Amino acid sequence: MPDAPKPSSASPSRLNPDLGEQHDVVEIHAALQREKPEPQDGFEPINLWLVALTGGLLFWGGYYLANFSGRFEGNEYSELPHGQATAVAPPETPEQKTLRIGAQLYNNCAACHLADGAGNPALNIPPLAGSDWVQAEGPNRIIRVVLHGLSGPIKVNGTVWQGNAMNPWRKTADNPAGLADEEIAAVLSYVRNSWGNKGSFVTAEEVKAISEATKTRSDPWTEAELLEVPVKGGSAGATAPSITAATNAPVDLASLKAHLQELPPDQLKALLEAVKAK
Numbered sequence: 001m002p003d004a005p006k007p008s009s010a011s012p013s014r015l016n017p018d019l020g021e022q023h024d025v026v027e028i029h030a031a032l033q034r035e036k037p038e039p040q041d042g043f044e045p046i047n048l049w050l051v052a053l054t055g056g057l058l059f060w061g062g063y064y065l066a067n068f069s070g071r072f073e074g075n076e077y078s079e080l081p082h083g084q085a086t087a088v089a090p091p092e093t094p095e096q097k098t099l100r101i102g103a104q105l106y107n108n109c110a111a112c113h114l115a116d117g118a119g120n121p122a123l124n125i126p127p128l129a130g131s132d133w134v135q136a137e138g139p140n141r142i143i144r145v146v147l148h149g150l151s152g153p154i155k156v157n158g159t160v161w162q163g164n165a166m167n168p169w170r171k172t173a174d175n176p177a178g179l180a181d182e183e184i185a186a187v188l189s190y191v192r193n194s195w196g197n198k199g200s201f202v203t204a205e206e207v208k209a210i211s212e213a214t215k216t217r218s219d220p221w222t223e224a225e226l227l228e229v230p231v232k233g234g235s236a237g238a239t240a241p242s243i244t245a246a247t248n249a250p251v252d253l254a255s256l257k258a259h260l261q262e263l264p265p266d267q268l269k270a271l272l273e274a275v276k277a278k
């Protein structure tokens with residue numbers, strides 16, 4: 001009997017024909033390994049990049065709103081400054097400006113009279129707050145005090161102060177750190193309208209007129225001298241002599257008129273008032 005071909009599992013046979021299939025073990029396992037495990041619920045860790053991105057977006061969003069939201073106001077495009085859609089803040093008035101400058105200049109005086117104008121009894125420095133000199137109807141006397149200083153006893157609100165003296169503030173070549181006419185006006189306006197004080201504003205013209213009229217003076221004033229000066233009106237008798245001369249002479253109306261026109265306005269006004277009073 002001829003040897004029948006042995007059936008073999010390893011080689012193709014008629015009983016186990018190889019139909020072109022390849023059984024590559026490695027390939028089969030690779031396919032298995034690619035399979036994912038079944039998904040399951042649980043507290044899976046969040047991707048940190050996602051956290052960072054979300055945080056970044058929130059921060060940017062807040063920043064954007066803070067800067068470009070227009071405050072969520074309907075008047076965002078109004079030309080007026082914000083919060084002033086209905087009423088614009090009024091500009092500083094000349095009085096407010098004078099008081100602001102005067103307050104700064106008062107630093108010069110505060111060293112002695114103190115910031116609240118209360119004076120300093122320990123150093124014999126009288127108060128400006130509530131002072132009858134400061135609140136006199138006109139500033140003629142206190143302008144002089146600031147221009148040339150003050151010494152000797154002085155009665156303020158019924159109390160006599162003495163033992164100290166006030167330095168002159170008039171700006172001169174010898175006293176370059178002094179105050180100009182308009183600065184004296186501003187500081188006295190401030191003093192006359194602070195700490196409850198009430199008084200008219202002092203103008204640079206008033207200070208100038210008195211400063212001119214007392215140009216040659218270098219001594220500080222005394223109370224007695226000051227009391228002779230009328231508190232208000234004109235430059236307080238300072239340049240009156242030339243008027244007296246004019247009126248004592250046989251009156252030449254033309255020259256009198258020319259003379260009057262040369263007078264500073266406040267002196268002219270005071271003169272006219274004096275004439276009217278007669």
Ligand code: HEC
Nearest residue numbers: 109112126127131133134142150151152161162164165166
């Ligand atoms: C060095 C200290 C000193 C400084 C600075 C000074 N004063 Fe005086 N002031 C005095 C003294 C002291 C008296 C009183 C003088 C006396 O006893 O004769 C006085 C008196 C006065 C008076 C009259 C009296 C009264 O109390 O009302 C006025 C007004 C015044 N000072 C305003 C000023 C102003 C305004 C300034 C600033 C520009 C100023 N003083 C700066 C020391 C000072």
